[in-house]
Amino acid sequence: xKYSLIAAKIAxxxxxxxxxxxxxxxxxxxxxxxxxxxxxxxxxNQDGGFGVGIWGQISQGTxxxxxxxxxxxxxxADEGVxxxxxxxxxxxxxxxxxxxxxxxxxxxxxxxxxxASTTGLTADNSTMWMTFLFExxxxxxxxxxxxxxxxxxIGDDNQGLEAPGFGxxxxxxxxxxxARNIGTSIYNNDxxxxxxxxxxxxxxxxxxxxxxxxxxxxxxxxxGTPDEIFVFIIDDLTTEPDEADAVASDTFDWDLxxxxxxxxxxxxDTQVGYVDEIxxxxxxxxxxxxxxxxxxxxxxxxxxxxxGDPSVSLTWNSKEGTSYAVRYSRDMVNWDFDLDDAVxxxxxxxxxxxxxxxxxxxxxxxxxxxxxxx
Numbered sequence: 001x002k003y004s005l006i007a008a009k010i011a012x013x014x015x016x017x018x019x020x021x022x023x024x025x026x027x028x029x030x031x032x033x034x035x036x037x038x039x040x041x042x043x044x045n046q047d048g049g050f051g052v053g054i055w056g057q058i059s060q061g062t063x064x065x066x067x068x069x070x071x072x073x074x075x076x077a078d079e080g081v082x083x084x085x086x087x088x089x090x091x092x093x094x095x096x097x098x099x100x101x102x103x104x105x106x107x108x109x110x111x112x113x114x115x116a117s118t119t120g121l122t123a124d125n126s127t128m129w130m131t132f133l134f135e136x137x138x139x140x141x142x143x144x145x146x147x148x149x150x151x152x153x154i155g156d157d158n159q160g161l162e163a164p165g166f167g168x169x170x171x172x173x174x175x176x177x178x179a180r181n182i183g184t185s186i187y188n189n190d191x192x193x194x195x196x197x198x199x200x201x202x203x204x205x206x207x208x209x210x211x212x213x214x215x216x217x218x219x220x221x222x223x224g225t226p227d228e229i230f231v232f233i234i235d236d237l238t239t240e241p242d243e244a245d246a247v248a249s250d251t252f253d254w255d256l257x258x259x260x261x262x263x264x265x266x267x268x269d270t271q272v273g274y275v276d277e278i279x280x281x282x283x284x285x286x287x288x289x290x291x292x293x294x295x296x297x298x299x300x301x302x303x304x305x306x307x308g309d310p311s312v313s314l315t316w317n318s319k320e321g322t323s324y325a326v327r328y329s330r331d332m333v334n335w336d337f338d339l340d341d342a343v344x345x346x347x348x349x350x351x352x353x354x355x356x357x358x359x360x361x362x363x364x365x366x367x368x369x370x371x372x373x374x
Contacts, residue, residue, distance in 0.1 A: 020282035025049035028095025092289035108153035108268035116332035318345030
């Protein structure tokens with residue numbers, strides 16, 4: 001079996017990440033928690049986690065600015081959210097969280113997705129997983145949507161898009177009164193979504209909720225074979241859930257061009273609560289922070305790079321006598337370029353130094369590295 005790991009070199013800074021974790025947003029920014037005083041999440045000072053760009057915030061179709069912040073804005077909290085599963089396994093977390101404290105109106109947050117991340121997440125015959133932490137502060141239960149779309153959300157009560165477009169995601173929506181049900185959301189060349197949701201509502205205001213670790217899985221199929229979407233409540237970080245255990249599921253059928261039009265990441269909420277630790281990748285192991293035993297053996301644990309020096313050193317978990325290939329890509333699509341296709345592993349970990357000038361790539365502003373078990 002082949003395993004891989006990608007690391008990105010961006011603006012002469014090399015950062016490790018998990019194998020096929022293509023979006024990671026831990027909200028590791030300075031707090032803006034004083035409403036309309038210290039900025040807001042999306043004020044131009046949050047330059048995006050891995051795989052996404054600068055965040056913006058929009059309310060009723062108007063993008064917020066420092067001079068005119070959104071009404072009842074969402075902010076960077078002064079703390080992060082934590083989660084442990086039923087067996088006590090802890091989700092790795094970093095930074096703060098997104099929070100919304102004032103419950104009037106609707107806001108949506110949006111960021112462009114790196115084209116290489118969209119390509120890596122939406123290929124035919126592949127799987128996409130998304131996970132995040134969610135906590136509702138109470139009052140009347142959440143009205144919430146999150147996912148990948150071709151258009152920005154406008155910040156209305158229905159998680160509407162600013163123009164007819166496509167998108168897939170997880171929603172928490174009203175099914176009557178204060179009951180709120182977790183479900184799938186699909187935008188099919190429309191500003192509104194269709195949904196399938198759980199039979200029994202998970203949220204039911206006015207009480208605040210516990211912290212939930214929520215997940216979405218999409219199986220991308222070639223055009224003519226229905227694509228599949230599932231949503232889950234995760235209570236075991238070490239085991240991938242069965243599709244039969246999804247709280248809701250649905251099917252749709254898109255061609256590859258439509259799938260790869262999903263270049264905006266959105267989340268939107270009418271109510272009040274926390275959102276944290278957003279991860280999107282190609283396997284369940286990628287989006288639970290390496291807590292699955294089988295996902296942790298092959299990971300880049302250290303990268304050494306000095307601006308102006310053409311060499312880079314990669315260290316990864318390894319097994320003695322196992323052969324590894326180290327490849328690079330400029331776009332996470334073409335992986336035909338080897339730095340070395342036969343690195344013999346040593347016990348526990350292997351470190352290898354590569355002179356990028358030997359490959360004519362020392363001046364690239366963005367590179368991706370992948371280690372494969374041969």
